[in-house]
Amino acid sequence: MDSSDAIKPRIEEMQKPIRNLLDSLNQVILDKESLVLDLVTGVLAGGHVLLEGLPGLGKTELVKGFSRLCSIGFNRVQFTPDLLPSDITGSFILQQKEGQREFVFQEGPVFTNVLLGDEINRASPKTQSALLEAMQERSVTVMGETRALPSPFFVIATQNPIELEGTYPLPEAQVDRFLFKLHLTRPASRVLSDIVRDRVNGAPPTLEPVLTLDQLRAAIALVHDIYVSEAVSNYIARLVEATHPDSPDAPESVRKYVRYGGSPRAAIALGASARARSLILGRPQAGFDSVRDLFGAVMNHRLILDYSARIDGVGVDRAMADVLSAVDEYSKPLPAGVKE
Amino acid sequence: MTENRGLRSLVRPFSRRLNLVVWVNASLGWTLGVAGLYATALIALKVAFPEGARYAHALLALFPVVLVAGWIAARRRGAFFRTTEILEIADRLYRNDGSVTASYEQPRLMSGPDFFAEVKGEVWPRRPRLDARHYGKRILPVLLYCGIALVLPPRPPTPTQQAEEILAALTEPLYEKIEESQPLLSEEQREELIEEIQAISENNLAVTREQWEAIEDLEKRIDDAAKLGENALSELATKVDEISSRLDSSGATSATQMSSPEMQEMMNDLADLMKNAEGRLSRPFEGNLQGMMEGMRSAMSPGDLGDRLDDLRSRLSEMLDEGSLSGDGAAGRGGIDRGRGDALLVLGEEQTLDGAAYEEKQLANKYLSPDDLVSLGITPIEPKPDPGRFSPGTVREFGSETGSEVSRTRISPGQKDVVGKYFGE
Numbered sequence: 001m002d003s004s005d006a007i008k009p010r011i012e013e014m015q016k017p018i019r020n021l022l023d024s025l026n027q028v029i030l031d032k033e034s035l036v037l038d039l040v041t042g043v044l045a046g047g048h049v050l051l052e053g054l055p056g057l058g059k060t061e062l063v064k065g066f067s068r069l070c071s072i073g074f075n076r077v078q079f080t081p082d083l084l085p086s087d088i089t090g091s092f093i094l095q096q097k098e099g100q101r102e103f104v105f106q107e108g109p110v111f112t113n114v115l116l117g118d119e120i121n122r123a124s125p126k127t128q129s130a131l132l133e134a135m136q137e138r139s140v141t142v143m144g145e146t147r148a149l150p151s152p153f154f155v156i157a158t159q160n161p162i163e164l165e166g167t168y169p170l171p172e173a174q175v176d177r178f179l180f181k182l183h184l185t186r187p188a189s190r191v192l193s194d195i196v197r198d199r200v201n202g203a204p205p206t207l208e209p210v211l212t213l214d215q216l217r218a219a220i221a222l223v224h225d226i227y228v229s230e231a232v233s234n235y236i237a238r239l240v241e242a243t244h245p246d247s248p249d250a251p252e253s254v255r256k257y258v259r260y261g262g263s264p265r266a267a268i269a270l271g272a273s274a275r276a277r278s279l280i281l282g283r284p285q286a287g288f289d290s291v292r293d294l295f296g297a298v299m300n301h302r303l304i305l306d307y308s309a310r311i312d313g314v315g316v317d318r319a320m321a322d323v324l325s326a327v328d329e330y331s332k333p334l335p336a337g338v339k340e
Numbered sequence: 341m342t343e344n345r346g347l348r349s350l351v352r353p354f355s356r357r358l359n360l361v362v363w364v365n366a367s368l369g370w371t372l373g374v375a376g377l378y379a380t381a382l383i384a385l386k387v388a389f390p391e392g393a394r395y396a397h398a399l400l401a402l403f404p405v406v407l408v409a410g411w412i413a414a415r416r417r418g419a420f421f422r423t424t425e426i427l428e429i430a431d432r433l434y435r436n437d438g439s440v441t442a443s444y445e446q447p448r449l450m451s452g453p454d455f456f457a458e459v460k461g462e463v464w465p466r467r468p469r470l471d472a473r474h475y476g477k478r479i480l481p482v483l484l485y486c487g488i489a490l491v492l493p494p495r496p497p498t499p500t501q502q503a504e505e506i507l508a509a510l511t512e513p514l515y516e517k518i519e520e521s522q523p524l525l526s527e528e529q530r531e532e533l534i535e536e537i538q539a540i541s542e543n544n545l546a547v548t549r550e551q552w553e554a555i556e557d558l559e560k561r562i563d564d565a566a567k568l569g570e571n572a573l574s575e576l577a578t579k580v581d582e583i584s585s586r587l588d589s590s591g592a593t594s595a596t597q598m599s600s601p602e603m604q605e606m607m608n609d610l611a612d613l614m615k616n617a618e619g620r621l622s623r624p625f626e627g628n629l630q631g632m633m634e635g636m637r638s639a640m641s642p643g644d645l646g647d648r649l650d651d652l653r654s655r656l657s658e659m660l661d662e663g664s665l666s667g668d669g670a671a672g673r674g675g676i677d678r679g680r681g682d683a684l685l686v687l688g689e690e691q692t693l694d695g696a697a698y699e700e701k702q703l704a705n706k707y708l709s710p711d712d713l714v715s716l717g718i719t720p721i722e723p724k725p726d727p728g729r730f731s732p733g734t735v736r737e738f739g740s741e742t743g744s745e746v747s748r749t750r751i752s753p754g755q756k757d758v759v760g761k762y763f764g765e
Contacts, residue, residue, distance in 0.1 A: 007449075227449055229441035231428045278437075284449050287437030329432055332425045335361045337474040340433070340466070 007225050007284050014219050015282050018044075020210035021069055022280075028065035028204040029058045031191040037280065038182050038297050039066065039156075044223050045276035047179020047269060048135050048155040050120075050170075050301060057184045059158040061204055063116045066156075070216050071209040072113035073150060079123035081166060085130030089140045105142065110134050113150050113213075117157035121167045128174055131155060135177045152220055172260075172304065179269050180294075181301035219279065226275035227285040233271065234331050236291055240267040242323045243303055251322035257309035258319055262302045270298045288329045296320050346456025347444055350463060351426045358421045358429075358468065366419060367410025368475075372482045374402045379482075379489035390494030433463045498545075506547045510555050511537050517562050524569025525562075533562055556755075576629075577656040579613045584649045628655070 018040070025036045039062065042049040051059045060076070067074030077088060090108030094101055109115060110131070120128065134140055138149045157178070159170075175181075187195065199205075211219075228236075242249040243261030254261070270291060277290040296317070303316045334340070382396040414420055424441070431440035440459055443450030514537050518530055525533075540554050610633055632652050 227442050227446050229438050229445050231424060231431065231441040232438045281437075283437055283439070285438045285442035285446075287435070287439070288432065289436045329436070330425065330428050332421060332428075334429070334468055335358060335365050335419075337365060337471050338358065338361050338468040339471045339474075340468050 007222070007227075010218075010222055010225075011279060011282055011284060014215070014222060014279065017211045017215050018219065018280055021066075024069050024207050024210050025062070025065060027207065029062045030194060031187055032062075032184070035182055035184060036062075037277075038180055038294070041273055041276045041280060041294065042180040042182075042297075043152075043154055044219055044279060045179055045269070045272040046152065046154070046220050046223070047272065048157070048177060050157050050159060050175070050178040050181040051184055052159045052161055052181060053184030054162065054186065055160060057186060059184055060116060060118060062184075063114060063156045063158075065204055065207065067114040069207055069209055070113075070211045070213070072152070072213050072216060074114045074116065075109035075112040076116040076118060077109050078118045079120050079127070081122060081124055081168075083123045083127045085127050086142075088127065088130050089134070089142055092143055105145070105147070107147075108140075110140060111147075111149060113152055113154070115153070115155045117155055119160055120157040121159050121164075121170055123168065125168050125171060128168065128170060132174055132177065135174075152217060175301050176263055176265055178301060179273060180297040182297060183300075223272070223276045223279050226278045226283075228271055228275060229285060231331065232274065232286050232288060232291060235288055235327070235329055236267050236270050236274070238327050238331070239291070239295060239323060240264075240270065240299075242327045243299060243319070249327060251319075251326040253314060253319045253322045257305050257312070257314050258303055259306040260304040262299055266298060266302045270294060273298055292324060292329075295324060299323075346453055347427070347430075347440070347459070350430060350456070350460045351423055353464075354426045354430065354467065355421055355423070358426065361470065362414050362419045362421065363407075363411050366414035366417075367407050368478065370406040370410060371403065372478060374399060374406055375482045375486055377402075379486040382489040383492060386489075386492055386494040388495075390496075393494055429468070430459065430463050433466045434459050435462075500544075500546065503546050504544050507541050507544055507551070510547075510552075511541055514555065514559060514562065517559070517566075521562065521566035521569070524566045524573070529565050533558065533565075556758075573656055576613050577653060579609060580649055580653050580656060583609060584646060584653065 022033075022036060022040060025040070026033055029036065039049055039051075043066070051062070053059055064074060064076075077083070086108065088108050088110050090106050090111065092103040093106045095104040097104075115134075117131070120131075134149060134153070135155055138151070138153050140147050140149060155178075160167075238249060240262040241247050242251065243254060243258065243266075244250060245255045245258050245261065247254075247261070250258075250261075271286070273294045274286040274290040277294060278284070278286045281287075281290070299320055300316050303319055305314070305316060305319070309315070309319075378396060378399040381399055382393060385393040385396050424444070427441045427444050431438060434440050439450055439455075440463075443455065515534070518525065518533055522530070536554075536558055540551055540558070543551065629652075632648065632655070635648050
């Protein structure tokens, strides 16, 4: 039996827990359905998510709520300039056991399912780099010994766009390892009013888990079986290609302001996230619409603008919007003289 | 892959439509170019060379060539839509969720005819349609241009100066002849003849064979009419002589000596003569004769009547001299009995007539036999003898005073009678 034969019932079976997860997360953080959807998409795609937003917007609560709803391990690390790599990965400590002394590995907070790295840009590059192997290989190597991290493992890091003094911007290599960079904006006054009224201390309501660890693993595994057609993969490739200033398909803003475009990892991330989004939508195949929806979340931290963009006040959002406008879903545009 | 057949029924009409548009687009520029070229050529020929305007239609033969070239060009550029590309369009028109393309690549992913029927039902009504404005903006101006070129009337040919000169040379003697024969022609005859000459002269683009023949025919009619008038006058003069002799033989010196019936008979004879001549002479002359007749009726004596008859006889003699079309015997001044000698004979450069062409022919023993002489045209301009150019057998000399020189030249059929009469056939 082809794997595609069984995928539809598996997808249908997964719909209810995923819907519950989304509904519950929307209770944790109000009026952020799109952000919640992207976060769950990123997690199901097996990626790491960088959350950026002002303090007090509920980033930490969102991640905590997610881990609680999924019944998975959760650790939180507050990144500070004096944080050492071993504070994250763990280290060997000398321990006396049965009259003998031996080095025993003391696991760091990275040994969990969800690692919340609060204000990740406040740690030194050395400490930030300690996460590279964990994020990419899902393993940690200390003193020559490599240890696998629990599955699933993903990092959800937060970043404060203000108070940049004393911070260390994430290196491009590490930024590229985050599947999504999501922006958390302040809530509308109506939502704020609800929060003030309903949440005395700001704490979200206590929610029961809606997803087991096995279900989460199964969902992540199911994402890999989602089919990406040649047309959709071509579309992804053309989109990523158009983010490069030297590409013939690049729009004017990309040619003028972008210094580096998306890497092949970005294309892979876009494909994976489109698959995950399709699972959430209950489809056995990735669609053009999912690719368009997720293009911003995947690419906004991967496009490196040059200084002229700052001078002209051009942001990465405009470049991405121009790419989406310039690249058609059709690999061959409709001939002139034909209209839809 | 059996499920894919459902998509084929959607893909094929899509493919036909879009690839037809691709073909049209690839050919459109060249097609419009050829159409514009055709219209331009048609206009140019209608203005500059109206007779050759039909040759512009040959450019229409380029249309199939351009269409084939457009198809080849589109194929080489890879502009035609492949199945997968058609499916992308169908996918977007369906739900933009990749289901159509995925179902084509993985038929089991989207199974069942229901799915294909649903796709077709949703996509076909939203299929890409021709943008009439897009093509209208391009095609209509060219069509308009072609329409103008087609309805544009060809420029009317301008009369050639040479043709005008020839016609004037041919018709001027006719006017002169009418003027000379004025006493012998009635007013109606003169007006009719002048109108016919003017009608012949209206077509002054080229001198045609028909015009030549019409002019000759007209000249003959003028001569005939003048001859009739002259005959009437001659007959009148004879009768007047006869009456005069009868008067002389009567020996009467006064009217009383002549019997009234005798006088009356003479007067009746004169009246009959006048009646016969009526309509064949010019109106002033007829009036003049009527006046004279009235004078004779009122003559008081045979002497008086004789004087009046003498007066009438001399008047008739004058009239005959004035209206005579007989020539004076000089060359080129023939007359009604000597052919068209009065006509200004203008020879010169050869005139190309419709359908006429010179045929190069090798003469046996350098001898031109009469059988080789074929009438092709008439040279209406003054001749320029070139003895070195013409063989002795064709043209030897012009300008003979007597017409006795031997000359072989080609003449038109219309001239043969005249020439034959001139040489006393």
